[in-house]
Amino acid sequence: MRSYSCVCGNIAFFENTHCLACDEDLGWCPGCSRLSTLLPEQDGMFRCGNKHCNVLLAKCHNYAHEAVCNRCYIVSADESPARFCDYCRFNDTIPDLTVPGNREMWGRLEAAKRRLLYTLDLLRLPYGRLEDGIEPALTFDFKADTTQKPKWWWSMGKEERVYTGHAHGKITINVREADTVEREKARVLFQEAHRTVIGHFRHEIAHYYWQMLVQDVSEQECKAVFGDHENPSYADAQQKYYKDGPTAQWQKNYVSAYATMHPWEDFAETFATYLDMVSVLDTARHMGVDENCDPLTAALPMMVRRYAELGVVFNEMNRSMGLTDLVPEIFGPPIVTKLQYVNDLVRTAARPE
Ligand SMILES: [Zn+2]
Ligand SMILES: [Zn+2]
Ligand SMILES: [Zn+2]
Ligand SMILES: [Zn+2]
Numbered sequence: 001m002r003s004y005s006c007v008c009g010n011i012a013f014f015e016n017t018h019c020l021a022c023d024e025d026l027g028w029c030p031g032c033s034r035l036s037t038l039l040p041e042q043d044g045m046f047r048c049g050n051k052h053c054n055v056l057l058a059k060c061h062n063y064a065h066e067a068v069c070n071r072c073y074i075v076s077a078d079e080s081p082a083r084f085c086d087y088c089r090f091n092d093t094i095p096d097l098t099v100p101g102n103r104e105m106w107g108r109l110e111a112a113k114r115r116l117l118y119t120l121d122l123l124r125l126p127y128g129r130l131e132d133g134i135e136p137a138l139t140f141d142f143k144a145d146t147t148q149k150p151k152w153w154w155s156m157g158k159e160e161r162v163y164t165g166h167a168h169g170k171i172t173i174n175v176r177e178a179d180t181v182e183r184e185k186a187r188v189l190f191q192e193a194h195r196t197v198i199g200h201f202r203h204e205i206a207h208y209y210w211q212m213l214v215q216d217v218s219e220q221e222c223k224a225v226f227g228d229h230e231n232p233s234y235a236d237a238q239q240k241y242y243k244d245g246p247t248a249q250w251q252k253n254y255v256s257a258y259a260t261m262h263p264w265e266d267f268a269e270t271f272a273t274y275l276d277m278v279s280v281l282d283t284a285r286h287m288g289v290d291e292n293c294d295p296l297t298a299a300l301p302m303m304v305r306r307y308a309e310l311g312v313v314f315n316e317m318n319r320s321m322g323l324t325d326l327v328p329e330i331f332g333p334p335i336v337t338k339l340q341y342v343n344d345l346v347r348t349a350a351r352p353e
Contacts, residue, residue: 001118001286002283006037006049007024007037012035014115017070019037022037025040025046025059027071029050029055029057030085030086032048032050032055034050035070036048036053038072044064045075046072057072057074058073060072061083061084061088062084062088062110067107069110069114071085071086087113087114090113090138090140091139092140095143096144105175109178112197112201113201119278122296123278124350124353125351135169138171139169140171141173142173143172143175144162144175144176145160145162145174162174164177165204166204166205168211171204171205173197173200173204192256192258193256193325193328199276202275202276204268206267206271206275210271212349213345213349214345222263222267225341226263226266226267226270226338226341227263228263229263229264229267234262238262241262253335255269255338270338270339271342274342274343274346277295277303277307280326281293281294281303281306290306290310293306300336300340300343304336308330308331310326311325314327315327
């Protein structure tokens with residue numbers, strides 16, 4: 001991630017909605033692909049503050065009315081106003097905003113979703129809705145468990161547990177994952193090095209890309225790297241994992257304990273780790289920490305080496321502050337082979353510039 005600047009010269013970050021120095025609104029401009037100052041125009045519209053861009057913008061509905069987005073769309077004559085931005089248009093379901101706390105948690109999910117899609121755009125990976133002609137069509141459901149006592153006898157017995165996961169392009173995230181206390185409890189329970197909202201998005205989008213790029217396309221190549229995803233079945237593997245736990249010494253061959261469950265989860269965990277690495281290297285590049293390693297073009301072994309070197313530094317930084325390690329994994333040769341597969345898959349799928 002890079003940082004941006006307001007027309008007043010103040011630094012602006014990807015998540016910002018407002019400049020603390022000059023009081024102007026900030027928002028993502030799709031015209032120049034940057035976080036820009038929003039200079040007020042008539043009828044609630046704005047002009048992009050980037051003088052080389054200057055397009056007419058309107059705030060996304062989820063920015064203007066729900067305060068969970070900070071993106072804009074370009075206003076053109078043939079478009080009706082008050083619509084969603086390029087990222088919010090993927091939402092199919094949002095949580096019940098009459099439930100206290102849901103709006104705040106939804107906002108955290110949206111922030112993580114924007115980071116995810118930013119990285120996918122950076123890698124020029126394809127994704128889209130049905131009308132974009134991309135299959136599977138990507139959609140998001142952000143939902144909470146419903147456990148309230150029923151008000152009326154005829155509505156009794158309907159309790160829905162929401163499972164975070166992916167099915168045919170739909171990514172469902174339980175809003176509880178945005179509850180810091182609940183998530184940390186789960187992290188400790190499952191002995192995970194990290195459990196983050198962005199991590200969930202990166203894991204689930206990996207299943208999306210397995211379906212788009214591997215299924216019926218290159219399953220044999222994938223099997224050669226991750227093992228046979230058809231045998232044992234997913235259900236059998238899942239049952240065994242929750243009964244027996246991860247295989248011993250999993251750290252040599254897998255990026256996480258969960259990856260040992262089934263080749264699909266190994267693929268997803270490895271793909272998510274690849275996105276972690278790309279994101280960290282991209283940030284390091286734009287923050288002047290390491291300008292030489294471009295995660296879009298560097299060879300995978302170089303990326304792995306620089307990620308490990310940055311890990312040594314930033315793990316110690318984090319430990320200085322009592323935080324968990326930034327880079328908890330050590331990538332042995334079997335893991336590098338899997339990352340190389342993901343790297344090749346991603347770069348082959350990238351849209352031309
Ligand atoms: Zn400013
Ligand atoms: Zn612009
Ligand atoms: Zn939006
Ligand atoms: Zn999964």
